[in-house]
Amino acid sequence: MNPEKFVKLVPELEHYVCTTLIDRCKLDACIFPFLKVIRDIRGHDFFESSDNVLDFRDLSGENAKQIERAIAELRKNITRLRPALVADESKILQNEAFRKILHDSRGAMSDQYTDKPFAYEVNPTAFQERLIESIVGMQPRMEQDPTNDEQGATQARSLSSTAFDKVCQELGKGIAGERATASFACGGLIPIKDGKPAQQSEAKQEYLMSSTVQICFHPADFGILESVEQVLLPRFNSDVQNLLPFRRLTAELYKLNVYVGPSGLFQKHVDTPRAENQIGSLVVCLPAPFEGGNLVVRHHGKEVDFDWTPDSGWAIQWAAFYSDCEHEIKAITQGNRVTLTYNLYVTEHMCRSSPEKSIVSPRSLPIYSDFKDLLREPGLMKYAGHAKFLLPSGLKGADLAVYSALFELGVEAKVLPVLKQGAGPDPSRVTPGEDDYPVEDDYSGEDEGEPYDVYPEYLKKGTEFPVDYEQYPYRIPIDSNVDRYWKMLYLAPHPLGIELLVDMHTESVMGEPVDKLTRGGFIGAHLNPYATCDPGGGGECPVTQTLNSTWHGLYHPNITWIVEPAHREMAFTYLAYGNESSIETLYSCAAIIAIIPPFSERGSIFEASK
Ligand SMILES: O=C(O)CCC(=O)C(=O)O
Ligand SMILES: [Fe+2]
Numbered sequence: 001m002n003p004e005k006f007v008k009l010v011p012e013l014e015h016y017v018c019t020t021l022i023d024r025c026k027l028d029a030c031i032f033p034f035l036k037v038i039r040d041i042r043g044h045d046f047f048e049s050s051d052n053v054l055d056f057r058d059l060s061g062e063n064a065k066q067i068e069r070a071i072a073e074l075r076k077n078i079t080r081l082r083p084a085l086v087a088d089e090s091k092i093l094q095n096e097a098f099r100k101i102l103h104d105s106r107g108a109m110s111d112q113y114t115d116k117p118f119a120y121e122v123n124p125t126a127f128q129e130r131l132i133e134s135i136v137g138m139q140p141r142m143e144q145d146p147t148n149d150e151q152g153a154t155q156a157r158s159l160s161s162t163a164f165d166k167v168c169q170e171l172g173k174g175i176a177g178e179r180a181t182a183s184f185a186c187g188g189l190i191p192i193k194d195g196k197p198a199q200q201s202e203a204k205q206e207y208l209m210s211s212t213v214q215i216c217f218h219p220a221d222f223g224i225l226e227s228v229e230q231v232l233l234p235r236f237n238s239d240v241q242n243l244l245p246f247r248r249l250t251a252e253l254y255k256l257n258v259y260v261g262p263s264g265l266f267q268k269h270v271d272t273p274r275a276e277n278q279i280g281s282l283v284v285c286l287p288a289p290f291e292g293g294n295l296v297v298r299h300h301g302k303e304v305d306f307d308w309t310p311d312s313g314w315a316i317q318w319a320a321f322y323s324d325c326e327h328e329i330k331a332i333t334q335g336n337r338v339t340l341t342y343n344l345y346v347t348e349h350m351c352r353s354s355p356e357k358s359i360v361s362p363r364s365l366p367i368y369s370d371f372k373d374l375l376r377e378p379g380l381m382k383y384a385g386h387a388k389f390l391l392p393s394g395l396k397g398a399d400l401a402v403y404s405a406l407f408e409l410g411v412e413a414k415v416l417p418v419l420k421q422g423a424g425p426d427p428s429r430v431t432p433g434e435d436d437y438p439v440e441d442d443y444s445g446e447d448e449g450e451p452y453d454v455y456p457e458y459l460k461k462g463t464e465f466p467v468d469y470e471q472y473p474y475r476i477p478i479d480s481n482v483d484r485y486w487k488m489l490y491l492a493p494h495p496l497g498i499e500l501l502v503d504m505h506t507e508s509v510m511g512e513p514v515d516k517l518t519r520g521g522f523i524g525a526h527l528n529p530y531a532t533c534d535p536g537g538g539g540e541c542p543v544t545q546t547l548n549s550t551w552h553g554l555y556h557p558n559i560t561w562i563v564e565p566a567h568r569e570m571a572f573t574y575l576a577y578g579n580e581s582s583i584e585t586l587y588s589c590a591a592i593i594a595i596i597p598p599f600s601e602r603g604s605i606f607e608a609s610k
Helices: 010-042 061-081 089-094 096-112 126-136 151-175 224-232 239-243 366-375 397-408 454-461 482-489 498-507 543-551 603-608
Strands: 185-193 247-260 266-269 278-285 290-292 295-299 302-306 315-322 326-329 332-348 385-390 412-419 469-471 493-495 521-523 531-533 554-556 569-576 582-596
Touching (some): 010 061, 010 096, 010 454, 061 089, 061 482, 089 096, 126 582, 151 366, 185 224, 185 302, 224 278, 224 397, 247 278, 302 315, 302 366, 397 412, 397 582
Parallel strands (some): 531 569
Antiparallel strands (some): 185 315, 247 332, 266 326, 278 315, 290 332, 295 302, 295 326, 385 582, 412 521, 412 582, 469 493, 521 554, 569 582
16 A cells, blocks of 8 residues: 655644634633623624624613623633734724624624523533533643643643553453453352341241351352352353343352361462353352451452451351452461352353342452552542443443442442444444444534545645534533633534544554544433434434434543443434435443542542542
8 A cells, every 4th residue: 555645643633623623612712701791781683783793882881881891801811811813902802803703703602692592402410510520620631722831731731641541441451351350250248147147038048057067058049149140241241142131150069168277278279160161169258257368369460359357257258250260368367267169150041130239349349449549540530530431231240340349439420321423333234243343424414425625635735724613502601710611612512524534544554543533422311212303394303403302412522432332222313304314323332431530539539448
């Protein structure tokens, strides 16, 4: 292949588009509050009026004073946020170029800020509110902002965003694939009350007394097996198998171990599988007080340390792990430690009842300590932000591990649908087994008939261009805090033609990912059932409006996927009008969205995790 010559690289293009959009949003954030003052005085007709918008000679009294204050505010904000725009700050409204901008903005604003509420205006959920807050506070996203930047700060930020990408990669490795470490082990505890296990099902009244080793105990009676299934089994199933509810675990008692203090131990070893379908071992520790004797399980350089001492006298404690995990029992310093070990086999059952609630202790999950360490890292999302984890089909395996660990650490997390371009295979186009991720038809309303070639032009010749973008139809309330307001506005624009850039880029030989510009996606307010949308009467139903009205979605400009989405569901079908109307279906995938507070606010998390 003949490598094409480029004078600009993709990161430069990203930087160019981002700075252009930031400039635009800063300008709007200064101008919209100013225009609103005029509208409040002149009424809604102001938007349609052909008069000179900036002629205030007819105003007097309070109105005149208000306009004066608004002009002063505008001047102050523009001088600070867009200093290059009006060199002579004292005569801002006499500046011809600026007057033109104001006139144009009036048009833009009349679409956005009508007096009627938008049909698709919705109140964000409390979680969405906090998501918005965290986006607005998120510093790395603003790294391209040239006006608040000294060089050192820029470097530090791009370093921190590189560090962030690294952390995400590491987490991704832990969660997905062959060497996943998120869920190689799990464990839990069943309290004993009045000599009986508190959670024993009613059907089985026999129980085990530690004094008379009478083994009527079976882990299945306590929901242990079902919980272990949720964590350990998914890795052994393909995605398709995961959708079919017929695989289960069975446990077969293998032996009873008695370790006598002060020196009993069991050296490092790997259990020998007894059959092809054995996937792991389950250790159940019977209630009897002892000290020491920690069970340490290791897998690909990660370890989980099961310290059963504190609860040994009053609870049945258990741990399960994959067959290939090395493990050892440290020396017992006092008392007797009695355990039953079971071999865990995968079997196929025709019906499976899923336990209402997992009894796995989140702290027993390998990912728990990963997250804890991460949150202690000041460099990670110093200024708050959020990360998303894939949820392929229900909370199982690594997803269950991730979710439970986050929950235990007090990190706010929710499972929400995300609609993302090219995110995972479209079931109608990809046959199972093919790991091909087609780029979806654009849902941004872009006109496919016109090739949008500004990006290639920029890359090949360095030709600068006005960035054309589509404003997502939220009504962002005018905010008198201009810094907050411009960042809010910055959530809305979607640069047009980005998807074509991705297409083009995939075919080119530049070998760098088109990254920040294509990270956006819609996050729904709730997990929604599949829906259809028809505005009725043959009216137009732009997909972005549909997203808002049906989904109550929030566009998020920068989503980092820790693992690629693997499974998508039909989200909704809508009528698309072009030269010919057609029916389009959008697909979404569920993700775990966690809001990680800024470092300075993570104290309570550390408190909670003690
Ligand atoms: O007693 C334990 O905690 C584990 C025993 C064990 O590893 C085994 O029996 O293979
Ligand atoms: Fe063992």
